[in-house]
Amino acid sequence: MSMKLTATEIEVAEILEKDARLTNDELAKMMNLSVDQIHQMVKKLEDEKVIVRYVSLVDWTKIDGHQGVTAMIDVKVTPKRDVGFNDVAERIYRHKEVKSVYLMSGTYDLSVQVEGQSVNEVAHFVSQKLSTIDGVISTTTHFVLKKFKHDGTVYDSDDRDKRIVVSP
């Protein structure tokens, strides 16, 4: 279900999507509104689940023993009458190993992202849990070798300021 928001509300959502740590005071200054107006606005966005959660992007590869593995799994599914793909999707996303589930157009139906400690762990999950779910016809597992960019952010980008310190 989608809803209509004002341009200001949309801008606040955009700002928070980039940097969730801005305080209401700072947001108020940036948007030229009162702190109270911003407070109401953010609350509305949260209540309506437009802002679902505030997250940090952590680069786990930097932490010894926490590198883990990620797999993107293409899943083909037989849709069920009345509930379509929803039922199978739900059976898949209930597993805590599953980080995301998308319904896709194209040659397969669900794209499932799974994280685990090791390749074995993920393989075990796919063969024991995922492929045994009623309605799952086939799976194709792709392991992620390196994450360059995630959610619009380049992990190891050179974002030093290259400008001279003073210029006219």
Add this chain to the structure above:
Amino acid sequence: MPIKTSYLAKHVRTLKPSGIRKFFDATAGMTDVISLGVGEPDFVTPWNVREAAILSLEDGYTSYTANAGLLELREAIAKYVDDYYCVSYDPEHEVTVTVGASEAIDIALRAILDPGDEVLVVEPCFVSYAPLVTLAGGVPVIVESKKENDFKVQPEQLETAVTERTKAIMICSPNNPTGSMLSKIEMERIAEVAKKHDLLILSDEIYAELVYDELYTSFAAIDGMKDQTILVSGFSKDLAMTGWRLGFVCAPRDISQGMLKIHQYAIMCASTMAQHAGLEGLRNGRSDMADMRKSYRQRRNYIVQSLNEMGLPCYKPEGAFYTFPSIEATGMNSETFATRLLQEERVVVVPGNAFGDSGEGHVRCSYATSMSQLQEAMKRMRRFVDKL
């Protein structure tokens, strides 16, 4: 060995070095400095624009272009100026692609000034104006825009400054360093003065795309002014292309052809790969420009309120990416303020007098800096002001 200063021309020896340079040197070797002293975007040129330059190199476009610039680019510039400012120029004879707006200003002045001709220069302004008038053999006549007029020059002030030697008025709106922008009505009143005395307007419109509240009007679009306006603009600010050195100038045919003669001998043509990049920017850069504009507007709002809150009253600029707070309440002059702020809190701002005597009592703070840097800078400035 004796230094043969005598080789240097007199008018160059007496040319004042830029006040900005001095400040640049002062920061050498310092760490943990936050700079609000930068007169260029904090964004990197959009990728599609950079890629267009790379592709042009791969395709072997490494030779000179026509003196006035790639015809395709001039056509795109003419279309852009027509679409957004509602002024139509003939891309073949009235548009010149230059090495930045900087060169455009230089060749415009050299093309129009006879020795001793006067140019009204509205200060505070970009540092190059008065020196370039001098170098072109003209005489800069300073007219000061005042804080109490929101840094907008009053037509009466210009009227008073006009003599029979006056040839042109240099205007920059939105302005560096004040961020102030003339409204259409204010421009029309200035245009009256220009018409009455048959003066050219040299209009530096490099910040035209960085306007946050109102619609922008080009001086050339003011009724009857196209024939008396030299429109200078470029790619540096709105497409974050300062290092590419690419600008353009639109002017009536005879002036344009005069400028082209100078450009053709002094420069030949602007950098070819930069021209290919600029073309891509004009064709497909609107959404990047809009994103950057939105981000600047948020930061402008933030810094203006923060400065006002800490007791450095600050006019809310309509455009560009500078604020020009008054520091008079601190009892310091602008150089002392900037020097102490740098030494005590490691924040760089530019003393207002670098942009003309009328900038005294102010400092220029650029908000072309990431929000997190701005937040830290405001924290430090507040601490600095509080302990005075």
